[in-house]
Amino acid sequence: MKNKSKPLALLLACFLVLGACSNTTNNTPAAPEKSAESSEPADPFGRYEEPVQISISIEIDPTDNELPPGDTPLDNQYTRQIKEALNVDVDHQFAASGQNLRQRISLAIASNDLPDAMVVNAVELRQLVEADQIADLTEVYEQYASPDIKTIIENTNGAALDAVTFDGKIMALPGVQANADGIHLLWIRQDWLDKLNLEPPTTMAELEDVARAFVEDDPDGNGKRDTIGITGPESGGKLYANFLESKNNLYGFDPIFSAHDAFPGYWLEGEDGSPVYGSILPETREALASLRDLYSKGLIDPEMGVRNKADEPIIAGKSGMFFAPWWMAYGPLTNAVKNDPEANWQAYALPLNQNGEFKPHAATPSTEFVVVRKNYEHPEVPMKLLNNLFKNEQENTFDPSKGGPGYYPLRVVYAPSDEIEFTVKALRDVLAGNKTAEDFANDKAYKLLPSDIASIKTIKNEPYDSMDIATWNPEANWGAWTRAYSIMVGGRPLVDTEFEEVSSLLYEQTPLMESRWVNLRKLEDETFLRIIMGAAPLETFDSFVENWKRQGGDQITQEVKEAIAQ
Secondary structure (H helix, E strand, C coil): CCCCHHHHHHHHHHHHHHHHCCCCCCCCCCCCCCCCCCCCCCCCCCCCCCCEEEEEEEECCCCCCCCCCCCECCECHHHHHHHHHHCEEEEEEEEECCCCHHHHHHHHHHHCCCCCEEEECHHHHHHHHHCCCECCCHHHHHHHCCHHHHHHHHCCCCHHHHCCEECCEECCEECECCHHHHCCEEEEEHHHHHHCCCCCCCCHHHHHHHHHHHHHCCCCCCCCCCCEEECCCCCCCCCCCCCCCCCCCCCCCHHHHHHCCCCCCCEEECCCCCEEEHHHCHHHHHHHHHHHHHHHCCCECCCCCCCCCCCHHHHCCCEEEEEECCCCHHHHHHHHHHHCCCCCEEEECCCCCCCCCCCCECCCCCCCEEEEECCCCCCCHHHHHHHHHHHHHHCCCCCHHHCCHHHCCCCCCECCCCHHHHHHHHHHHHHHCCCCHHHHCCCCCCCCHHHHHHHHHHHECCCCCCCCHHHECHHHCHHHHHHHHHHHHHCHHHHHCCCCCECCCCCCCCCCHHHHHHHHHHHHHHHHHHHHCCCCCCCHHHHHHHHHHHHHHHHHHHHHHHHHHC
């Protein structure tokens, strides 16, 4: 095993930098806010007569090579379509990698040097509201949100709008994601299991056995001990999702925690009915001990937490397991299969807890929000960009193989809560010959279903009830395969497995969290990572609990109790 002290030091340094950038103030006097009114008619899809400029922030993977030759993050199929359809010119005020984006946004807030619009998380949204830096979008939403997007937002029983409403004003445009984005699954190399005559691990003990075999028994057949059992989070990644960022946690250990009935980062109902923070419970201590044991045995990536890109060994065919949501063909698996057409990645709702149950934590429908800089002359432009994206996704305008949807400016997801499960069942019916595209003509909220149905038989070979990689034909259409493989393989456990979701009692910040949560979260992240990596004894968890309570945790717990009682 590699020396762990240096990587850990680097990781802690990163945490310190991020923490220093989080307590922000607005140093620049704000100019008078203009009205959200525009000279343009309130047409959700209307094209401007004169070019309109908008500067944004965007997350860009510097190693992404999916754009066609000649295209750039600023000049691609998405920006050209926006120019043609809306006459809007998009500029990047700043672009940052996923590792650096939060820090870059924090700096923009602190300096009050914001782009015209950007996508933020719940914490950043509240900071911007408190600093009076963003526009009231109440009229923009009412006048410009397309009927389809309004329907999806309003079908969250008020949760999406509640998350962006402050003093009766809509201060951001909330995305709405499918419930499936919050359920983290075990992705595993089925071909490695088959080669080593193993079954998918249902318990923690079996997970350890499989991870050991993947490390020690040369599953890639190159005669070297160079494979990883379980991939862990990269530098800046999260060990688990939390009540403020409850979805799409890549390479964390969410299912391992839930296998111990532990839900760190969530507000749970205690034995006396009062709220309790899951990170300070004995079940979390037990899960940390389990992870610590796996790491000490070399069964988790030794470079966990300091590796720049956790997906690199997955793409290179050197990792056998990781935890993530359903959409992993949109992540590393497309390139993994391009490198090795026999890389048979399959998804399972595993491991189970001691009662034989899979109990994932449930997510809030909105975790990403589009905000508009105060005094931007066209505050309705971001809403029109979102309308335009949804409409073109319905019409299957864009080809994800020519650059993923992350290149679309200000992209946030709009999806019905059951989109993945509904699509899995629909495609199964079509493949079985029980239904046709016409049977789903009225299901317009499922915007990608028509194209899914149109392409499925070009990329899926018989037998249709097998999802093994050998039964797919990705070369026929890599873009369509990426989506279909995510849906049919990543969505299968969501349809075929019975499970009970565990919700957080609260998905928003309380007042005291404004000043205390950054430090409390830093204390938690650093302590847990040190325990898992062996840099601190397991008993450190006990002092963490005391420190957490003393540094504001008890007061915040009381605020949570009051908030959920309202």
